[in-house]
Amino acid sequence: MNYKETIEYLYNVTPLFQNIGKDAYKEGLGNTIELDNYFNHPHKKFKTIHIAGTNGKGSCSHTIAAILQSAGYKTGLYTSPHLVDFSERIRVDGEPIEEEFVVKFVKDHKHFFEPLHPSFFELTTAMAFLYFAQKKVDVAVIEVGLGGRLDCTNIISPDLSIITNISLDHTQFLGTTLPAIAKEKAGIIKSNIPVIIGEYTDETKDVFSEKAKSVNAEIIFAQDNVLIENVTTNDNAHFVYQTKNIKDLYGELNGYYQIKNTNTILNAIKKLKDIGYKVNENNVRDGFKNVCELTGLMGRWQKLEEKPTIICDTGHNIGGMKYITEQLSNMKYDKLHIVIGMVNDKDINGVMSLLPPNAQYYFTQASVKRALPANEIKNIGNNHGLKGNAYSNVNEALEAAKASASPNDLIFVGGSTFIVSDLIVLYKNHK
Structure with a gap:
């Protein structure tokens, strides 16, 4: 099979959520663990940052990846869904996964995964982790597919977890109330691993706090730690941020919702620096200014x-x-x-x-x-x-x-x- 035939095979042999919705959703981590065992735990060979949330997780994932790339880290990025081509989902330093790798992955391993009947997302998550390991990335930014607790990305032990916000979406899987959805998203909070919460409501804050306390995880509520002092727009209608540490920070992404995303990202970068990541002001500026060029992000305002x-x-x-x-x-x-x-x-x-x-x-x-x-x-x-x-x-x-x-x-x-x-x-x- 060539690349195009391989992608069609994946769409047809594995349930794809974007096409069929709930029938593609597989609850639990059974298949993910079997795939991880088969590939010899590739996600343990590089550092990770885990990002969940109802809205904004894609923008946050791409911007953090852009900043890390600018800082010299060989950076993997796993997001979904794609807009034009499957290869957008899996990137290293902004470059899409190589078509030859996708073809070889399916050819070499379908004897194992076909009897397992994984979902499309379960299989492509395994593909992403294997690709990042073979490319020897320093760190990979991993976006949750759906929810958190039972999402197949949740086998990783990241350096930092981020939950952007909670609103009512995918209620047929995650629950019909904000606290129920928050509980599913809070499933990515892990023992002794710091977590950034971008936004909360009165209904969700206690859910996050209790989960973090139960696993001794430091929790930072970005909403209560506002690092942006002022926001204006330039002649091109792009945001220019005055922050506590950086003046005239230019943002390439200019939807209104990016203002809260930016505060979440700045809190995340601050914590990454606290735990040893080498990121300077110029790296932050470059990541915010050139996120689309550095990571291939599309479709945000x-x-x-x-x-x-x-x-x-x-x-x-x-x-x-x-x-x-x-x-x-x-x-x-x-x-x-x-x-x-x-x-x-x-x-x-x-x-x-x-x-x-x-x-x-x-x-x-x-x-x-x-x-x-x-x-x-x-x-x-x-x-x-x-x-x-x-x-x-x-x-x-x-x-x-x-x-x-x-x-x-x-x-x-x-x-x-x-x-x-x-x-x-x-x-x-x-x-």
Whole structure:
């Protein structure tokens, strides 16, 4: 099999969450432990940093990896889902996993894993750990796939754990209340390993504190240790932070939610330095300024065109959409056009209730099996006073928005990671 055939094989032989949702979720670490034993525990051959949370864990993972790369550490980065190609999930110093490694991994080891019937994420986690070990990385930043306690990344013993925040998402797996979800996320807190909590609520703080106390883990609430003194925007609408230790810190990522992410990251870097990581001010500046170039990050309040301005963002739940709608409301434009689609296991009514009624809507669906049909999301949108037409795919919806928009208008594309994925694929194919 070549690379393309190998990826198709992985999609077909292992349950893929982005396509089929809950049926791809396997509770427990049984398969992960069997795979880890088979590969002789590769995750023990390098340092790790473990990052969980409902929103922001991708941005935090990429930025911390960028800072460590700038500091001279050979850095692995494991995130999900990918937007364009599978290889985005597994990177070393920003470079995607080599296609030849993926092909050889499947060819050499399918005799073992096929009878095991692992999920896609279980298998690719094992692949990532093996790749990082063979590449002899110094440290790998590992993003949790889903939850924490039973996530297959949770076999690692990291130098630092980070939980960005908690909001209601994946309730069918993690629980229907914030304390229940917090308990699952808190499962990554381990004995004598410090943990950074980015944001908390009155309902979740005690959950984190009790878990940390039970395993003698130092806990740092970034929300109570604000390192950012002031935030402004420059001429390019990017954030410039004044922090307690760094003045004029330029951030390449400029969604509103990045302000809280930045405080979490700064607290994490401070703790990493306390435990022996060699990171200086220039490394922090470089990581924040060049995170997309250093790590390949895409889809976070990303501007794709001007006149009209086209922006996309992967925020796909109530927690993320609150920041998106606030930022849209504070921008200058003549008219707002929103291309939106969602998958069928999200709180669609909750998201729709947050969206501005004065925009023109282009309801659509992503090219994954979990995508809510465009007509269904249109009907839900109409029930919330959102007016617009349905389009069978992102390309048609975007073209309709561009045809209706004037040069001073704004087109926002989002609602789902997979809508943004289809959009970015369109732009890459066009280029």
